[in-house]
Amino acid sequence: MRSIALFTLPVLLTALAVPVLAQKDKILEIQRDLALLQNDVRSMKSAMDEKFAGLSVLVQQSLDTANKSTTSLAILDKSLGDKLREQQTSLNAPVAGVNAKVDQMTTELALVKESVSELSELIKKLQGQLVEMNNAVRIINTPPPTPSAPTASSSGPPPGISSETLYTNAVQAKNAGQLDFAIEQFQQYLKFFPDATYVPNAQLNLGDVLMTQGRFDEAVQYFDAILEQHPDFPKAPDAQLKKGKALLNAGRRTDAVNEFRNLIKKKENSEQAFLAKQELKALGMPYAAPAAPAPKKKR
Template identity: 25%
Template sequence: MKPNNILAALLLLSGSTQVWAAPAPVSEAANNPDSLEQRIAQLERMMQTRNKLQLELQQQLNLLQDEVSQVRGVTEEQSYKLEKVLQRQRELYQEIENRVSKAYEQSSSPAAATAVDNSQAISTDLNENEAYDRAVALIMQDKRYDAAIPEFQNFLTTFPQSVYIPNAHYWLGQLQSIKSDDANAIVHFKTVVEQFPESNKRPDAMLKLGALYQKQGKVDLAKQILNTLISEYPSTTAAKLATERLAKI
């Protein structure tokens, strides 16, 4: 055989040997338990790390949800308080408007002034007005509800014939309702309803009375007073609210 042919044969044999030797690493990995355990251990560490991250993310999510719930609760509470303030302001503005209108009528006509004095539609006693305004200011301006209760009680005692007596009873009913003293609140609202049929506070007092009766489980009394309110004051806001309340009883 020529030298060139011999060299070619050797190269061919060498390449064939390399081809057959290629699978050796696979066989070696399969027969090497230490390498397999290392890979399993690595996978376990990866799983542990992932689980730890998931746990931390879940904890952060729970904290965020708690914060959102707290913010929502504060917002709802502030909205409720704001609505209460606005409601009290509307009541005061309506009361002031009525008093100003009556004062204007009184000053524009001597006959009207005489009629007002005789019917006690508005007080001409400065001390009486000051006492009443001071009690109302404790509610509307200072928000000192506990202090306003004895102030109105003193007003009732000091000025038993005042034209503001039904208003004072109404405010006392409101204040007692805020304190959840439903029994005393009912007494004052009933006084307005039963003893002062001409008072502009009577429709609202009837609405409050119906709500308190419903709260106490006296459904029949609640329906009765609310239906009377709707019948006697059909075009008032109180009647509209009474209709909505009756639909839910």
């Protein structure tokens, strides 16, 4: 039995020694791997340090370039400012000269306008004198009628007088301020040519001239003639507005108010209706007539 035990002991020791040796080899292998890993880490750290150093150099170079650019921009801005100030200084004198020229031209233009206005007034006076001369010449050149010569009927115009001539003479006399002669010419036009084209115009002009002379009741008659005989005349609203003003100036306040109200009712959105409202407002009157009170019911 003892010999068997002695034989078994070395076998057991050998069996136990094999795992221990294998474990030691494993530890050595791990140590080698750790050493290699440490070497790799040191290599990476060294590479990173080199890259950071290069990046720092690039950043510093960029900062230097930016500082130089800022300095250059400041110098350029100062240079541009100086140039602009020089140009402004050099332009101030010519601009001041141009402004002076413009002021001078404005003054001269005002003088020219005044001269033109005076010339227009002179032309109007000359036109009036020319009308008078034409009428005088026409009367002189018209031969007196003889008993044997045919004459115009009592209801017809004088020989050689046309509707165009009468109307033109009347308008020119009105523009020249020859109001009495204008009234005479307009009245003859309406008498001898009641169906002519410019009858409503003549009535409107005649009413204007009469209002200028303060003959308001007579002016109302001609404005009425337009409204009654020519209701579609484009200037009929003007005639109605003028009629209201003539009535008001003649002291016929109630009639004037009614005329203004009728105009507003017929041409509510027209310029003449707006002016009629202004007249009523000045009189302190409403735009429309107040409604009549309802009749009381009998009990």
